[in-house]
Structures are given as structure tokens and as C-alpha cells.
Amino acid sequence: MKKPLRTALVAMLAVVLITVAWPSNRIQAQSPVTVRVFVGLGTGDHPEQQPLEDAVIKKFNDAHTDIQIKMDYNQNATASSVLLTQLAGNNPPDVIGPIGIKGIYQLGDNIQDLSSLITRDTAALKLDEYDPATLKLYTDTGGKTTALSLGIYPSVLWVNEDAFKAAEIPLPPTEFGAMYTDKDGKQVVWDWAELAKVATLLTQDKAGKFADEAGFDPKTVVTYGYDDEWLSLRNAFAHFAPPDAGVTADGKPDFNNSVYLAAAQWYHDAIFKDHFYPDTASATALNQGAAGPFASGHYGMWFSQSWNLCCVPTTAVKFKWNWYAAPSAPGSDGKTIVAPMHADTFVIVKQADKAKIEASWKVLQFLVSAEASGPLCQIYGCMPARKNARSDWEKGTLATYPWLNVKVVYEAANYLDSPNNESFMPNYNEADAANAQTMSALHSDPNLDVKTALDNLNTLEAGIFAGGKAPVPTPVPTAAK
């Protein structure tokens, strides 16, 4: 009796194994290709965003039987680690996004080059709908193009109108290139030098003294005239219209050019000489508990990209604020204005399966199309890169912030930095980390010799660009007192 039972068990096991292992080509041919979209590196992971994104994706899935999009939502805090694990485990997603310019370069060779696909399908892509400045965002110095733009975040000056009222100072202009009427009623060029003067007049200590008054105590400032601490070094210095974004056209570091030097000195003086910009310790103290630095109410002016809308909740921010025009570069007589931009989009992960690449390309075309980019940008807060998709974005933004000078951000899109402040650097992650160290020193070391710091940074970056490890910065001589 035991032998027949054993035989029966072996036969059953064989049937199961054969069924599982039998090539089911007929079945596969009928099931659609699933394109997995990894979400979480940037925005898009919030619980309230997910059903809205699903609704956009549903339009594609309902219209296609051969390809289905599957959204893979991951919490932003852990998304980077999860993605790296999937890449290392040979289980990569097909599409990643929304992802910023920096994020794309950080993923390096994992991203598919779309150059040939874009060339092949140019007519279908309707590239003439794009803001021209956004078309080169994702092309590196080697000619590889990793994405088409989904949405952009131009930068504007965020102004605390109540702080201006308290200091009895006229508000900045809302039009780019317009003159500014100063406290004395004079028409002056609205540039970064004038912004520094205005910021000084706005800065107020605990006793109520403004920075231009006798008895002002820089150690007890409660309102700083200006701040932009969330900007990276290349982002912050781009305001001053440098010749490049720290990298020359032939891929060499250029972090100690004269414009970068002037910008770095402007920041260092703003913090440690004129005291209208907080150092790191003061900023940490003032920002605690707030959704973002500008929302804390401790700054008269704040500069950042429009994504900062994430961090000025109408429920928490009690002061009056609005968007205003960026100042022009110093010494340009108002003629050169740069409003550095960020952007979000989707990219395809490089893989050997050509059919999957083609399916992912179809998905990507949908995600950046006018049909999808409008609703997606409303979810993410970006301004659609396609001009014909911007009206819905504007309606959605004004529904939440009805007072907003939206035309400022439209105008800002005409003054984008080129090359972009997040553009390609060799060994991107390490180069970016070296920049962050210098920016941190700029914000915290009162004795920093700015020129030596930038010279050191340039030497650092030369090593990093060449593939070597980041050199340890040698101690910077303290500035002569």
C-alpha cells in the first residue's frame, strides 16, 4: 500500500512542476505588458496625492489593452534606499518619477538614453508645445537625453507683506525688470544690491530695533530681512548670472569664477557683516515648528522655486504674503535677471528588454503629454512645461491661494538659468556633496576666507570630476580682521 501512495505523490508533484514550468507563451501573448512606475523620490508619495494620480493613470489604462501602468508608491524618506535595493536586486522599476534634474543625474547610467526615441517620434511628441527653455534640461554634456520635461518650478521672491508694512518700506516690483521705488521715493534699479539694502531695513531685533538703527543687537534678531537657506550653492549663486553652473562646456570645474566669488561674498557679508541673513544656528532656532522657513514668519523676503507652496499651508501661515519679481544681477543695470528653475519629470530605467523599453516609452509619452501633464502638475504643484496645459494649473493654484500674483511665475519662466543649476557634473553625488560642505561653511563660519574657500572647492571638484576621491579641504586661513 505504501508504494502506490508514494507513486501517486510523486506523480502529483510532477504534474504541479510541469504546470508551473511549462512555457505559457499563449497566455503571455494575451496579457498586457505591465509598466511599473516608481513614485516617491520627489513628490507624489503623499496619501492625498495617490488617488488623484491613480485617476490620471486610469485614463491610460482604460484606453490601452496592450499596456497597463502600475503605480508603485514609496514614502519619500525611504524611497531612495528602496530604489537602490531594487536596482541592486535586478528588480528595477520600468519608469521612475516624478524626479528632479538632480535625481536623474544621481541615478547615473541606470537611466535610458531617449535620444534615438525622441528623434524617431518627434512628430508625435509635439515638441513645439514646450517652453523652449525646458527642452534642453535633460541633456548632459555627452549628448545623452534622459527625459522630456513634465513640469517646471520657476523661482520667485516670496515677500512677507506684513514685515514690509511694519518697517514702512515699499513693496518690491511685481514685474521683472521694473524699477523699485525705495523708502525715500526714489526710483532705483531692483537688483541684489538694492535687495540687500531693503533686507537690512527689514531686519529687526527682539527689542524692536531695525538693523539701520542705533542699538540694534545682531545676536537677538527675530525678523531677518532675507533668507534662501534651502537653495544649493549652484542654485543660490545662479541669481548673480554666472557664466556657467560651475562646470565649463568642456566639463572642467569653474566654482571660483568671479561671479561665484562675488555671490559667495554677498552671502557671507549678508550673514556676518550686515546681519540681515541668519547663520545656520539662528535659522535652526527660528524655523523650528514651522512648515518651512518662510512660513515661520521670521523672514521679510525668501527666495525659492514655486514648489515652496508645499510649505506655506494657508491654515498655518497667518501673515500676508505674495510673489514678487526676482532682482537683477549686480552691475547689470537691471538688464540681466536670472530666476533659477527646478523641474520634475519621469524617466525610463535602462534594461535589456527592448519590448519593455518600448512599452515604457509609450507610458512616458502619455505622462508628459498635455492630457496628463496638466492634472499631474496640479497634483505636484509644478507649472506644466507644455504651455497649452498651464491654464488648469493656474486655476488649481488660485483656488487655494486666490491672492497670488501668478503672473510673476509666468514671467519668471522667461528668465530661467541656462545651464540649469542642477545640470550635469561628473561624479554628480560626490561633486554635490562637496558643494554642500562649502555652502555650509559659508553659512556658519564667520572667519571664512571666501576666495580661499572657493579655490579649495574648485580643487576638490577637479579631483572629483577626474574620478578621484574628494580631497579633504585643507584648513582655510581666517580672514584678516
Place this chain on the structure above:
Amino acid sequence: MSTLTAEAERHAQPITTRYSLRTVERSWGLLFISPWIIGFILFVAFPMVASLYLSFTDFDLSKNATPNWVGLDNYTQMFGLEFKTISGPTQDTSKLYDPGYAELGRIGNIAIGAHDPLFWKSLKVTLLYAVIALPTSLFVALGLALLTNLRLPFMTVFRTIFYVPYVLPAVASAVIFLQMLNRDIGWVNIIPRSLGLPAPDWLNNEQLVLPGLAMLALWGVGNAMIIYLAGLQGVPTELYEAARVDGANPFVCMVRITLPMISPVILYNLVIGLITTFQYFTQAYVLTQGRGTPNYAAYFFNMHLYNEAFVYGKMGYASAMSWFLLVLVVAITAFVFATSGKWVFYAGGRRS
């Protein structure tokens, strides 16, 4: 009679089965611990072997390529140094080093280039932190144990209060200390601020950031305190009575009785403290946003390892770094054990 004899004969013969009782018991034991064994193999042993293999490859996640065997390249990159003579301390050395090398530092007229200067910098930071924080933590923990060993009211409450920070999550503790160490509003600076003195900027001053982190380390001495307390309560009281009869003062009792009797506990805390110090990461990462600022003054070895692995994607190189760290910690621990014979007293006699 013959049945009884046969029965007796059967019982008299040893029972021979296919497996002995010992084998059967061993099999059952293995079966019960097999979940642990499988877990150990899958989640500890196999990853360790894999990382050892990867340390000899160029595995780089950012390059989307399969790992290639490169032998000792990762290790030579880690340890690679070159020494160049310069005319003076201020000479421009940007073109002095071989390709792939960058300046590590200068000693007089000798300029030192390294393949990975941040490897040496992070190692120096870690060792410096160990010198500052480890003895301080051991001393404070012992002090707290001595205090809480006193027979006073509410001592259990104090033991609990001192122990609780140890069970708090490291990230939460670090976030709390981000505020406590703040120059303008931190509690640590209450005294200098109230006296109108300049308040130290613990987190943004290169000379103060490691002492600031050492203060954070003191927050978690509760575990060491409890272990010391157990050791103190194991010291026979008749030794103190005998010493008092001989006229010994409290200091002499401490030096001649307490410390030798708890020396095994000190050894245990020292070894655990060493291992923990060389694994230091979470608090520094949270307090400096992963950058080790200011100017890499808080850039610990594990932060460099983490960045190499999970930010830059250089898994092969990071694996080599992790094996170096293992060997270093084992070597230091072995040295401590080797020297322990000279200062650790075991009541039962010297350990073989």
C-alpha cells in the same frame, strides 16, 4: 520457566536500533533551532560572504553593470598614499599628485596625497570621538552607578530616570539634541546666555562638534550604569567591613576593593563601548544631515561608508571599507582582551 527466561533474556540484551538516542536527541535539537540557523545563514552569513566577494569587485549601482573582479583594487584605493616634498607649506599642489590622488594634508615640507582622503579623515574623526566619548561615558556611567547604589529613598526612581534615555530611539534622541545643542535656544547654553557670555555653537564649530556629540553619548549611559550597578552589588560587603576595621577611607576602598572587584564589568563595558563607538552613525547623521559638517569635522567612518554605498552606489568599495572596519574592531578588541590579564581581577582566579 522457559517464557520467563526468554523474557529476561530479551531485557538483558541491549536494544539495538538504527539510530542511537544521542543522535535522535541531537536531531530534535537541530530541528528546533533550525529556524535560527536558516535565518543566520540567509541574513548574516551569506550577506557577509557576499560582501567579502563584492569587496574584490567594482560593483557600482550607478553604472548599471555587473560586478567585475578587480582583486585588491578597492583596498589599494582605500589605503593608497603618496608623499611629495614641497618647497613650503603654502605651495600650490594641485598638479603635484599622480592621477587619482588628492591632497590629504601637509606636515612641514611633506605633502601627503591619498586615493581617498575622506577615508583617512573619517577614520581620524572616529578615533578622536572614541578618545573623547568612550572614557567620559565609562566614567559617568560608573559615577551614576555608585550614586544609585547608595541606600537612599527613591533610588529606584533615579535608576529608572537614568536608564530611560537608553531605550529611546537614537533618531529621536538626536532630533532632541539638535535643539538642545543649538547656540541660540539650546538648553546646554542656558548658563552662558544668562550670564551674557558668548554661547558656543556646538554644531557649527569644528572644534566643538565632537564634544557636542560626546554630550549626546552621555545621554545613553543608562545601560552601562545598570551593568555597573549589578557588578557593584556583587561585591562582598565583608571586604568593606574588613577594610574599615583596618582604617581604610572611602577612597582607598574604592581603589583597592571596588574597582578591582568590578574590573570584569569594566572590561565588558569597555569592549561593548568600543564596538558601539566604531559603529557610530545615526546621531551624527541626523545632526549633520548626513554631511558631517562643519568641514567634515563630524564625518564618521560609518557615514563615509554609508555615502559610498547608498548615496554614490559604490557597493564594491563600501564592502571593502566594511571589512576593514571589522578587522580593525576585532584587532582593537583582541588587544583589549590581551591586556586585560594585567588589570582585570577574577575572584575565582586568573582565567586560562
